[in-house]
Amino acid sequence: MAIAEAQLETWSQQGKTGQFTDTYNSIRGNLLDASAPYPLKDVEIHLQGSYGNDTNVWADSDVDIVLCHNGAFYYDITGMSQGEQDAFKGVFSTNAAYGYNEFKKDAEGFIGGLYNGVVPGKKALHIPGNNGRRDADVLVCQQFRRYYSYEPGVHGCHYGVAFYVNGIRVENFPKQHAEKCTAKHQATNQNFKRVVRIFKNMRNTMIAKGMLADKVAPSYFIEGMLSNVPNDKYVGSYQDMFVECFNWIVAADESKLTTGSGLHWLVRDNSSVCWSSANFRTFTAALKKFWET
Known part of the structure; x- marks a missing residue:
């Protein structure tokens, strides 16, 4: 038995954004204060995650902020x-005097002095909400470049961010993810992000009902999964779009799916930037059961 169209319509709507905007602007202003210990000219701040991609739903709470150091960079030239x-190595032969480790130390110390109760997480610093400010996660990172061509003065590369988790470098491309998801939304008559919100709300409901474990299906991977679905599947009623998108996903070769940026594979085991095959299949199986019951 399909989920009612009226429910899907409700789930397709974007959650409130006013308080999130205030939170982002407030934290951004503080991070760019003249008293900051890091070089402000080399710092870039932007949003990522559900709020940054306009796929937030009512249950979303944390504001995801990127604090990136562009005065140095990590790279992949393979x-x-x-x-x-x-x-390339002939030009970039030495390490920067002020790099990721120095920036991370300065940024974490500064943020810890700005806000009470800051908690260092696996990837980001968590800033608890207070007096109308939402919870926020600040990812302290450094510019990353994935080169595909290079001549002195002329080069081609994808710009992203990089940070370390337990000694392992994590490379990601949040801007490309956001740009490609926005282009997908425009190419599907503004339906892509609505369908993403439906899938996210279904995930949240399944977690609440005990049908799916938490953290099996992060929003980032749901967005990436749906970005692979052809544009012609995003037509008709919300029921039509869910069925068409779901059927395409489960029939597809999961090894060929990419993340929203198109610069990482979506489903791979033992990778910090990919969705494990077990979690991908668990989520799609749970979706099928939830839709049918």
């Missing part, structure tokens, strides 16, 4: 020829 790699 996609270039040996000659291009040699040319």
